[in-house]
Amino acid sequence: MPYPVTVAIEPLVVGRNRLTTAFRLILAIPHLILVGGIGFTVAAGSGSRGTAYGGDTGLLGAVAWFLAIVSWFTIVFAGHHIIGIRQFTLYYMRWRVRALAYLMLLEDQYPPFGDAAYPASLTIEDPSGQRNRLTVLVRIFLGIPHLIVLVFLIIAWWLTAVVAWLLILVTGEYPRGLYDFGVGVLRWLLRVQAYMLLMVDEYPPFSLN
Numbered sequence: 001m002p003y004p005v006t007v008a009i010e011p012l013v014v015g016r017n018r019l020t021t022a023f024r025l026i027l028a029i030p031h032l033i034l035v036g037g038i039g040f041t042v043a044a045g046s047g048s049r050g051t052a053y054g055g056d057t058g059l060l061g062a063v064a065w066f067l068a069i070v071s072w073f074t075i076v077f078a079g080h081h082i083i084g085i086r087q088f089t090l091y092y093m094r095w096r097v098r099a100l101a102y103l104m105l106l107e108d109q110y111p112p113f114g115d116a117a118y119p120a121s122l123t124i125e126d127p128s129g130q131r132n133r134l135t136v137l138v139r140i141f142l143g144i145p146h147l148i149v150l151v152f153l154i155i156a157w158w159l160t161a162v163v164a165w166l167l168i169l170v171t172g173e174y175p176r177g178l179y180d181f182g183v184g185v186l187r188w189l190l191r192v193q194a195y196m197l198l199m200v201d202e203y204p205p206f207s208l209n
Helices: 018-022 029-035 058-078 083-103 133-137 144-171 176-196
Strands: 005-009 042-044 051-053 120-124
Touching: 005 176, 018 144, 029 058, 029 083, 058 083, 058 133, 083 120, 083 176, 144 176
Parallel strands: none
Antiparallel strands: 005 120, 042 051
16 A cells, blocks of 8 residues: 655756755755754654654744644544644645755755645645554654664765765756655655654655655
């Protein structure tokens, strides 16, 4: 069965915009402030009620993680994910996937502020039936194996992105192997974040596909 979190990227390997690539980190700053970049989060709190703060959340992300605490209570005790919270979290994550695709050189088109069409998109299917209260209860512990793997994947992604940045400036091309790796890490990252934000109950696969 396909995983209920889908990240779609329109490939952009050749004919890259060298000028915006050269200043990509600067150009992405407004989005990084709002939806965060790709870094490491320090957990605060205890158990599944813990939240996260750090450079990878942004202002909207901090709100989304706080609302995940609220959702933890509503799902564990009532089996219900408040629709407004779910819609806000989905809004944040859709914005985030566009911003990260731009930051990490997967796309050249400047991402919109808010929810609009973009070559990088995210789809999260609504859970069918009753939510799994048990896995929500211990969600933070279940996510630990993925978080450990993501530490190494994100380090590798930054290293390959630096190599790709240099190659785009020189040749105007993003090597396809490095590009596919970056897309794979982005998919893995967003699947895990959707799981930790309680958007889905299915355990994320250990896969770049």
